[in-house]
Amino acid sequence: MSISEKTPLAQEPALVVDDVVKRFGRGTEIVTAVDHMSFSVKQGEFVSVIGPSGCGKSTLFNIIGGLLSDYEGAVKIGEERISAPHPAVGMVFQEESTFPWRTVIDNVAFPLELQGVPKSERMDRAHHFIDMVGLASFENAFPSQLSGGMKQRVSIARTLVSQPKILLMDEPFAALDEQTRLLLGDKITQIQQELNQTTLLITHNLTEAVQLSDRIVVMTYRPGQVKRIVDINLPRPRTSDVVGSDAFGHYVAEIWNDLREEASRGMADSESAASRRAAHG
Amino acid sequence: MAAAGSLTSSSIPATPRNVLALRLAVAVFILCVWEGLSRSGLFYGEVVPSLLAIVVSLGKLLIDPVFWRNLQVTMIETMASLAIGAGIGIAVGIVLGANRFLMRAFEPVVYYLSPTPRIILFPVMIMWFGVGPGSKIALGALSAFFAIALSTAAGMRQIDPILIRVGRSFRANVWQMAFKIYLPAMRVPILNGIRLGMGTAIITVLLGETKLSNQGLGYMIMQVYTRFDMPGLYALLILVFVIAGGVNALIGHFARD
Numbered sequence: 001m002s003i004s005e006k007t008p009l010a011q012e013p014a015l016v017v018d019d020v021v022k023r024f025g026r027g028t029e030i031v032t033a034v035d036h037m038s039f040s041v042k043q044g045e046f047v048s049v050i051g052p053s054g055c056g057k058s059t060l061f062n063i064i065g066g067l068l069s070d071y072e073g074a075v076k077i078g079e080e081r082i083s084a085p086h087p088a089v090g091m092v093f094q095e096e097s098t099f100p101w102r103t104v105i106d107n108v109a110f111p112l113e114l115q116g117v118p119k120s121e122r123m124d125r126a127h128h129f130i131d132m133v134g135l136a137s138f139e140n141a142f143p144s145q146l147s148g149g150m151k152q153r154v155s156i157a158r159t160l161v162s163q164p165k166i167l168l169m170d171e172p173f174a175a176l177d178e179q180t181r182l183l184l185g186d187k188i189t190q191i192q193q194e195l196n197q198t199t200l201l202i203t204h205n206l207t208e209a210v211q212l213s214d215r216i217v218v219m220t221y222r223p224g225q226v227k228r229i230v231d232i233n234l235p236r237p238r239t240s241d242v243v244g245s246d247a248f249g250h251y252v253a254e255i256w257n258d259l260r261e262e263a264s265r266g267m268a269d270s271e272s273a274a275s276r277r278a279a280h281g
Numbered sequence: 282m283a284a285a286g287s288l289t290s291s292s293i294p295a296t297p298r299n300v301l302a303l304r305l306a307v308a309v310f311i312l313c314v315w316e317g318l319s320r321s322g323l324f325y326g327e328v329v330p331s332l333l334a335i336v337v338s339l340g341k342l343l344i345d346p347v348f349w350r351n352l353q354v355t356m357i358e359t360m361a362s363l364a365i366g367a368g369i370g371i372a373v374g375i376v377l378g379a380n381r382f383l384m385r386a387f388e389p390v391v392y393y394l395s396p397t398p399r400i401i402l403f404p405v406m407i408m409w410f411g412v413g414p415g416s417k418i419a420l421g422a423l424s425a426f427f428a429i430a431l432s433t434a435a436g437m438r439q440i441d442p443i444l445i446r447v448g449r450s451f452r453a454n455v456w457q458m459a460f461k462i463y464l465p466a467m468r469v470p471i472l473n474g475i476r477l478g479m480g481t482a483i484i485t486v487l488l489g490e491t492k493l494s495n496q497g498l499g500y501m502i503m504q505v506y507t508r509f510d511m512p513g514l515y516a517l518l519i520l521v522f523v524i525a526g527g528v529n530a531l532i533g534h535f536a537r538d
């Protein structure tokens with residue numbers, strides 16, 4: 001609960017990304033999506049990975065989640081190298097991923113159902129996390145009756161209910177407007193502080209990253225490498241109010257400097273690709 | 282909107298009441314024409330029996346235990362062929378839909394064979410399964426199989442891949458993936474396949490019964506026909522249509538989202 005007992009630096013990291021490389025394609029068409037990336041996430045820490053669109057964030061997400069087993073280097077939890085979905089990792093996807101044929105509560109109870117948890121316990125636990133993401137009055141609604149932001153909250157509750165040691169999220173709020181994003185950010189901060197949840201958030205949103213993180217890993221654009229790791233020493237507990245503070249602005253400006261370079265390289269890249277396509281007719 | 286309206290040369294709104302009224306009007310019109318033809322004496326004998334005669338036959342049929350026994354035989358044959366066709370069809374559809382290589386190899390075969398008349402295989406089925414229900418069930422299952430396998434394979438391919446990744450991330454095993462993700466995600470296309478399969482199964486079973494058998498509605502139709510009992514024949518046909526339509530509507534109800 002309290003953050004004063006935050007884990008000492010000496011403790012084993014919860015997750016280690018060690019010199020990970022992932023290439024797609026073969027021959028002359030090889031794309032290096034992740035290039036020798038290394039960083040780690042400590043117990044109870046909130047780390048964001050930020051980078052421009054197409055820099056390899058989702059690829060890294062899938063490797064850590066065990067959905068892409070064919071990569072070089074090692075993603076480690078304890079002594080174990082990840083090559084398949086690991087029980088300690090819970091994933092929240094960038095895309096909308098609720099099951100349309102299940103109600104909110106049945107969606108959230110899904111992981112418990114897989115584990116064979118008895119029905120009444122399953123419902124109690126699902127109920128608890130639905131409450132936590134603020135959807136208590138929508139338990140019996142179907143996803144088609146919910147807004148995009150509400151569906152993402154269902155996905156988050158569904159992952160939290162399985163009580164993963166490491167929460168792994170890929171741009172969960174990418175499709176949402178700025179206000180909803182800030183408020184959901186509050187919710188995430190609150191949940192993280194309540195559960196002392198180790199979290200790795202993938203994002204391309206700078207405000208979001210600074211608002212939520214203890215540390216930010218800035219990625220370069222193609223090949224996706226670690227450009228810099230920034231410690232965010234903003235006081236906790238935080239709310240979205242922090243967005244207005246000077247220190248916040250300072251961090252945003254600092255990271256934006258790094259990010260702008262990469263983002264403009266990304267833009268130039270896609271523009272030249274577009275003009276090449278245009279030249280081809 | 283306006284163009285479509287003028288095409289059908291009508292500006293009557295398609296409210297449920299109007300739709301019902303139109304249906305009733307057409308039905309009454311057809312019945313009147315039928316009765317008119319029947320009374321005109323233009324047709325030989327009882328080819329166009331009067332409505333009254335058909336209604337009387339219908340009533341007689343409904344209290345005739347022979348009808349119910351034959352109906353039961355046909356229903357059991359149809360259900361058995363549907364169960365077998367659906368079981369194999371869904372399994373084959375899943376395999377075809379999941380495996381690009383198998384799909385490339387076999388889906389065209391299934392696709393191009395599916396509209397061929399199965400009834401030409403009836404003699405073979407009789408040799409294999411005898412003149413009893415076995416041969417009708419086999420033939421019905423074969424015809425249901427194609428429709429169900431094809432729509433299952435198509436349903437498999439339209440599943441949102443993200444849902445499969447969610448299942449994998451929660452480490453669902455093969456059975457959990459099949460029963461908690463694939464099948465519910467394919468409910469609508471599978472039920473549509475079953476509906477189509479059901480239709481062809483009924484047709485094929487009835488056809489088989491009219492060719493060679495000693496029980497079932499198809500057999501009964503041929504008997505009534507040989508007796509040249511026209512009102513009885515029409516009454517029987519009406520019942521067959523109502524039953525087939527009713528079952529179809531029932532499955533359609535479940536196939537809706």
Ligand SMILES: Nc1ncnc2c1ncn2[C@@H]1O[C@H](COP(=O)(O)OP(=O)(O)OP(=O)(O)O)[C@@H](O)[C@H]1O
Nearest residue numbers: 024025031033052053054055056057058059060204
């Ligand atoms: N399965 C794949 N096959 C081939 N190339 C791929 C594949 N997946 C990703 N890539 C390539 O790898 C690069 C990184 O893609 P990735 O999806 O990881 O980017 P991202 O940082 O998540 O982008 P966004 O912010 O837009 O989601 C892209 O150039 C993409 O074209």
Ligand SMILES: [Mg+2]
Nearest residue numbers: 057058059094
């Ligand atoms: Mg991505």
